[in-house]
Amino acid sequence: xxxxxxxxxxMKADSPAKDTAAIVIEPVLGEGGFYAAPxxxxxxxxxxxxxxxxxxxxxxxQSGFGRTGKMFAVEHSGVEPDIMTMAxxxxxxxxxxxxxxxxxxxxSSGPNSLGGTYTGSPTACAAALAVFDVFKEEDILGKSxxxxxxxxxxxxxxxxxxxxxxxxxxxxxxxxxELVTDKTSKEPRADxxxxxxxxxxxxxxxxxxxxxxxxxxxxxxxxxxEDNILEEGLAIVEQALKEIG
Ligand SMILES: Cc1ncc(COP(=O)(O)O)c(C=O)c1O
Numbered sequence: 001x002x003x004x005x006x007x008x009x010x011m012k013a014d015s016p017a018k019d020t021a022a023i024v025i026e027p028v029l030g031e032g033g034f035y036a037a038p039x040x041x042x043x044x045x046x047x048x049x050x051x052x053x054x055x056x057x058x059x060x061x062q063s064g065f066g067r068t069g070k071m072f073a074v075e076h077s078g079v080e081p082d083i084m085t086m087a088x089x090x091x092x093x094x095x096x097x098x099x100x101x102x103x104x105x106x107x108s109s110g111p112n113s114l115g116g117t118y119t120g121s122p123t124a125c126a127a128a129l130a131v132f133d134v135f136k137e138e139d140i141l142g143k144s145x146x147x148x149x150x151x152x153x154x155x156x157x158x159x160x161x162x163x164x165x166x167x168x169x170x171x172x173x174x175x176x177x178e179l180v181t182d183k184t185s186k187e188p189r190a191d192x193x194x195x196x197x198x199x200x201x202x203x204x205x206x207x208x209x210x211x212x213x214x215x216x217x218x219x220x221x222x223x224x225x226e227d228n229i230l231e232e233g234l235a236i237v238e239q240a241l242k243e244i245g
Contacts, residue, residue: 003037004044017052022083027073030062033211034169034176034218039077046079055082055105061097062174065089066135066223069145069172076171092131096124144223147230148172151219154234162241164192176210176218179244188213192244199240205233 011017023045029035049056058081063073067089070076074084082105087097095118100106134140148170155168155177166186167178179192193215197207210218217237221230 003041007045007048011048017048017054020052020054022055022057023049024057024059026059026063027077028063028068028171028174031210033216034174036068036073036076036169036171036174039079042074042077042079046081049082057081057083057085059085061085061087063171065131066140066144067172067220068174069148070141071135073171073174090131091124091127094124094127096121096128138224140223144172147221147223147225148175150230151175158238158241164189164244165241173219173221173223176216178211179215179217188215190214193217195244196237196240199243200236203236203239205236207237 007023011020025037025042025045026032027037027042029037046056048054056079058072058074060072060074064084064086065071065088067073068076072084074081083099083101085097085099090096090098099114151173152168152170152175155165155170155175158165158177159168163182164179165177166180166183169176179189179196181187181189188211190209190213193209196217197209200207207217208220210216221233
């Protein structure tokens, strides 16, 4: 509700509907802290866009290609954007990105109006097509959902066990924990997150923090990770969490 109020306020004060070409949203904030947009928020954005002739663009660069248990994070809400941006997991690391849109939108740009120096690399395109095959052949979405459930169970345990772990959250395996002073004040502690990251690195695990306050640690392991490797990584994080505070 607060986000929607903010959006409506911005449209009143800064960008009236008649001057707004598009609303771009990450269905799950990446660098911003791994917050999943509630379905109701995405539905409201769709409604505002429909009512005002504004395009809805879902940035799925980080959340797309199975990272949330569905092919695209926006699918969790049932909302259909006009345009989606994709990259990162699309070709399993090969450099490729895509802008995908409805016929109406994509056909309106005319021949030769979309292009770029690196578009259509045959190697990257072949890799992306191979990724699509692997999704089908190896039940990647099923794996992704199971991985997400496993992480959530473990993070719930951490939240119970450790005084400084709070606000654990996930959409599939796009999962994060926050480091705080305590669960009452919930004061963000970037220094704790940095300490955990440093300790984990000493033990051979690279972690990435994110979020407005730098106190969130995000987890983005390959969806195809083997159980024993996952366990090894989680044990390193757990050890680091024991040592802080
Ligand atoms: C959600 C999201 N959108 C866009 C980008 C930027 O993508 P590019 O560097 O390919 O323009 C990133 C990069 O981290 C991202 O996470």
